[in-house]
Amino acid sequence: MKYLELLFTCSALTTSVLTANAQKSAPNLVFIMADQYRGDALSCLGKEPVKTPCLDQLASEGVLFTDAISSYPVSSPARGMLMTGMYPLSNKVVGNCNSNTAPYGVELPQDARCWSDVLKDQGYQTGYIGKWHLDAPYKPYVDTYNNRGKVAWNEWCPPERRHGFDHWIAYGTYDNHLKPMYWNTTAPRDSFYYVNQWGPAYEADRAIEYIKAQNKQQPFALVVSMNPPHTGYELVPDHYKEMYKDLDVEALCKNRPDIPAKGTKMGDYFRNSIRNYYACVTGVDENIGRIVEALKQNGLFNNTIVVFTSDHGVCMGAHQNDGKNIFYEESMRIPMIISWPEKIKPRKDNNLMIAFADLYPSLLSMMGFQKEIPEAVQTFDLSKEILTGKKRNLVQPYYRVEANNHATGYRGLRTATYTYAVHATDGKIDEVFLFDRTQDPHQMNNIAGKQPKLISKFNKQLHAWLIQTNDSFSCIIKP
Template structure:
């Protein structure tokens, strides 16, 4: 285990982990966004370190979160989609903290499917929200096609109500006697937003709508796309979406980011007001991003940075660097090992993540342990199988300045130079000048991954799922031993913004 020589309190630190849903990491003022207001995330970044090249392990809600918790890939834990269950015998970093005598408390969203709604959390003080709302068709919520973008504008949704309730419960915990007990705690605050539909409060929609135009694509751009990417766009129908709907959706998304930032501000204020801030590490991240109109594309499930990249801010004033930015390539799978090291807990075994502590402390305050690489690998992997209406296994590797996306069944990958082309507009996958780098990254991507093995797994999984679905319909079986999901409450309204 690495040696941490940074000065510490006698008490082990509390951990406040805030995870939003579907936050594009460039949509923060501290990340350089020209008009989105995020004053609370900005002050968190000013008091800590903001990582600029962090990736999720799968750009889809459930799989990303399960990889985050276990520090293992989708292929390691067989969780590739939102219908899959994380096996209860797989240890998470939350289990490790609980064994180290931390209170482990979940407040809000974590996308646990199946009967196990804990996976190491001792308490869950508000249940999972359900993606249902009056007047919003469920089939549009699931489809992620062009019709879905029409569900954008202003109003009040159950998901906004949910996040406000999550915030209230988090404030209550921080002001409770449990937060000041002798046992340190991990409080995970999970918001449902800024996940689509892109419907935000009217005052925010009106603020952002004039600034939220989505520019047209360059002439001929679609003809240059990799066949897999072109097929995704065709199935989603995004290339036929009118400018007015793009603008409405982007304004709604910007408003949701600011709405979430306001909830985060309330939680940070409660932490400060209770005198717990100097004893508490604060982490902010998201399960994946959203294209949010970049390249006139939307949602998640792609390897573009807007979708697969995530924000990551870590703060512990007076102990970590402040106002710092760190450009190392890293993964959400690195967060768990980092927290365990800082908590003095037992390390996770046979996992893919590595502690990020070396990037948090001042120069000379960290020494590598026997299992830590002296040089950071500067590499992150992601994988996925989901596309609208089909399954196509794919794997991404980001190493240094290069990103390669390997699509099973295609004769060439995508390849981007992220230094010269951060917008990922120029695909170098067939460029002979990049042949050596392309082959090196393909070999790394396929060294421990097989698209065919993923498809073989889904043949079995689909058959099992069909039986489980019939069982549920015939017996009306439910998760009776799990906490009740959060029931939508409060005022709901929706007005189209175009």
């Protein structure tokens, strides 16, 4: 295949001149994310009956963050924040990239300086494999099944919009996990191809080829973006389903008051989905294990920063919500493991509330490029905390934005113990939420009406944050 020929040809060549920082000793980066992966779905945490032996092993070799979150738990906005280090109103990705939001310019700006642009300029080889979902569909729409309905979702990413990624085996968004589709590095818009293989397995195969082809004289950064366990839960190989056929779902629901009763729409949705969801998680785990093993076999693991995380979680029926895009823990909480044996001692970190988008400045700083971080970056540089385990008390933002009306939607804050959010419609606040997650871990009781002092405190903090980040929603919040 042409993309394989290109891969090995490019990998055989080295850049004649590297910047002073990107020398032989510079760390590699392998960034793996799995879409819609809940924060508690790791067997080493002991909270959900899921099997993840490979991720458990990676967690034992690195840092397992137990309080990682997604500040805007939806695919495109979360990815937009990750790539730019800016919050939605600044990076323009205020909602999912599709034909409904396209008229409002919702896509990753071509002139944004992403962390991948920085690494490319520092002499890194760069590769992207899997789901991208940062381009707005345009007519005539690409002829895939998810572009034939009322809303078009999928779009090709042209080379000039790939933000420094040389090697490209990717797609916009496409949820047929058992027959995924891709564009390779040189393919034009009308030349995608389908694969009769489960998406994560195919993507792991391509990642392993990429890793094996590295010349070890030039550092590399590789993103592997897997779609499962995104919806399409049933589209997973049968041998993973077999592992959960005897799971006692009612026992799982027994201590979860946020899961509706059996016989209700959302209660049944959870019960009908959870086994397949876990099957997807275990399948993702196995293929991540294959990628990590390839790093070890090729002598690259010790000086490679390996990140595993997700763009967001999913309620899957909890709180009467089948999806994400809400402030509940099932949606906001994500897994996060960072391994770098040469620099980081293994530990379980229960103290640091780190957000998906904080990885932009944090990773660049860890890799020695702190001075290259653009001034426009708004997210937190937590490199010192990641490397040393130093504690830092943070308040993280929460967003949900309407593409056509920025005066409608949610803004909020998440602290170590509280979740606070306000909703406005056309510039007027109509709902306020406050949950004490220490006393009420399942977020069943909105105590906003009982805590006026806390509401006042968080309101002031939120107003200050919105002003600091140039968010017009600040005009709605009255401190």
